[in-house]
Amino acid sequence: MSDLFLLSEAQMRRIEPYFPFSHGIARVNDRLIVSGIIYVIRNGLRWRDAPRTYGPHKTIYNRFVRWSALGVFNRIFSALAGAAGEPDRLMIDATHLKAHRTAASLLKKGLFPRRIGRTKGGLNSKLHAVCDGDGRPVIMLLSEGQMSDYHGAALMLDDFPPASELLADKGYDADWFREALEQRGIKPCIPPKANRKIQIPYDKAVYKCRHKIENMFGKLKDWRRIHTRYDRCAHTFFSAIAIAATVIFWL
Structure with missing residues (x-):
């Protein structure tokens, strides 16, 4: 072998x-x-x-x-990621994963949603992730492709581990999200949107570290059944993502 x-x-x-x-x-x-x-x-x-x-x-x-x-593979990922301890810094972002016709062509059947949506890029799913300061995923969420970044953040917010700061791009620049982070003692490092009347300062030197979460998505997408979704069921596809994240970052 x-x-x-x-x-x-x-x-x-x-x-x-x-x-x-x-x-x-x-x-x-x-x-x-x-x-x-x-x-x-x-x-x-x-x-x-x-x-x-x-x-x-x-x-x-x-x-x-x-x-x-x-849920075996999901528990393995959660347990190994949690065993690493509390991170000092968090990063959050999301990426689209294209749904192959074998996953997206059939009508939805059954109790559980398939987590496939339609965007300008076609039919896809969206992976939301929170990483530690080293770019290792600690929380992941699969949603329909059209879900906005900050709506995905709202679903993961209660599971955020304690940290001193969080890095995110402009897609997460929302007052409620900033306030929710500050209530948890997490300092947001998020560039303000251009349409803000009062621009909010942020640490540009620290923000440069956000490339680590982009690198994480790139490593996950090197696995071909992650880059393109072939699984019809959301729970099997998310298990594949959990397996990839576990092998790449936590084993």
Whole structure:
């Protein structure tokens, strides 16, 4: 497997506590199956094209879908990100993820929303993220593509960890958002919009560090099933994002 991805034993020890218990028949090798899931998501393959070294492709796919429904991958991301401690600085931004026709062509069915919307760029989803000072994601949210940046921030606000300051672009320049941050003891470093009657000063030197969250989105989009959404269900697509963020930044 020299040319394939394989989680190390140390990495497995960190994520195994969050796996569901096996009932009855023992599961197929967790290390191979989870490594196969990562390989497929990173390279943008169809599940049937997963290398046989990882095991049956139906087992890989079924494990991904079943554990996604249980929220296993989301819990792994949240636990590892939370274990890093409280960050001194936060950064927030959002990016669009194009929805492939296999994800966007069918009518919505079922109880849960698909989180696919229509913008000038077509059908897409939007990933909102809060990062620490090193550009590592600590909070993520998937929404329809047309949702504004500050509406996404409002949905994540209650989960913000304590920090001294937050960096954001002009899309987050709203009085209510600034006030909400200050109530939490977080100093906003946000450039004011041009139409403000009174321009609000901000630290331009500190603001230059905001490129780290842009770099984070770029690293996530290097994984082909993240850059283009093939999954119809929002929870499976978000699980793929959580897997990518965990492997890239927290393992």
